[in-house]
Amino acid sequence: MALEHFRRVAGAADLPIIAFQYPLAGGQGYPLATLLKIIELVPQVTAIKDWCASPQLHERQIRTLQSLDPPVNVLTTHSSWLMSSLVMGANGLLSGSGSVIADLQARLFRAVRANDLATAKQINDRIWPTAEVFYSEPWVDMHNRMKEALVMMGKLPRAVVRPPLVKLPKAEIEQIRKALIAAGLLDRAGRSLRAA
Numbered sequence: 001m002a003l004e005h006f007r008r009v010a011g012a013a014d015l016p017i018i019a020f021q022y023p024l025a026g027g028q029g030y031p032l033a034t035l036l037k038i039i040e041l042v043p044q045v046t047a048i049k050d051w052c053a054s055p056q057l058h059e060r061q062i063r064t065l066q067s068l069d070p071p072v073n074v075l076t077t078h079s080s081w082l083m084s085s086l087v088m089g090a091n092g093l094l095s096g097s098g099s100v101i102a103d104l105q106a107r108l109f110r111a112v113r114a115n116d117l118a119t120a121k122q123i124n125d126r127i128w129p130t131a132e133v134f135y136s137e138p139w140v141d142m143h144n145r146m147k148e149a150l151v152m153m154g155k156l157p158r159a160v161v162r163p164p165l166v167k168l169p170k171a172e173i174e175q176i177r178k179a180l181i182a183a184g185l186l187d188r189a190g191r192s193l194r195a196a
Contacts, residue, residue, distance in 0.1 A: 002034060006042040016046040018075065018094075021061070023053040032061060039065070039072055047073040049094045055081075059088045066091060080135040083124040086112040096142060097134050100149045101127060101183070129182040133175050144168055148176050153185060154192035 009017060019038065022028040029052055030038065039045050048065065052058050058078065065072040066089065076085040079095040086093070086109060098105050104127050111120035134145045147159035148168060161167050168176075180186040187193060 002030060003038060003041055006038050006045060010042045010044040015044065017042070017044045018047045018049050019045050021048045021050045021052050023051065024057070025053070032057070032064060035061070035065070039068065045072065046070075047075050047092075049077050050074050050085075050090070051077045053078070055084065055088070058085060058090075062089045080131045082127060082131070083108060083112070083120060087120075097130060097146060100134075100146050100153070101130055101185070104183070126183045129179040130185075133179040140165065141168065141172075145172070145176055148173050149180055149185075152177055152180055152190070152192065154194040 006017065006019070019030070019035070021030060021035070024031065035048065048061065050058055050061055052061065058074075058076070062074045065074055071091075073091040074089075075092040075094045076082065076090040077094050077096070078085040079093075079097045082093065082095065082105065093105060093109060095105060104123055108120055108123045108127065111117075111123055130149070134142050134149075144159065144161050144165055145168065147156060147161075150156040151159050159167075177186065177190045181188060181190055185193065
């Protein structure tokens, strides 16, 4: 079924394809042997967006897929442990929290690529509070949390929540504000730096 799916997508447009790799435990991820078969039969698959949720499998996929000829890039979406993932050698990232912290993510990526661990750790220390608040339980609210952050930062006029999700409680919104202050994305009073 997976092979047929990718064949059909590839046949519909002559564009590179990024396969989304979910955790195997949930039954939606592709075993590495299946990924390799997909890549062999559908050469338009040039990257995976890796959310396997296993550091061991993530590193195995990085080592295996990026050593193919031609290489298949592993783009991490392990946003709650981004620095670790990049240090393992992921060739890029596709992260939901990039809607809020794209600049920090790009700087982290460049620091890791430059093997500048001290700078990478400093940037990661700014990213960490946002990862802690965005990716806390329940995960289903991660994007609603990011919308609230974007409102606080002056990048969205309001945080619209699509049913059946509900508006975040005020206490959780305050936790987001504190995380943005800790990350240096809001001033110490919790105001947008864009207005300052």
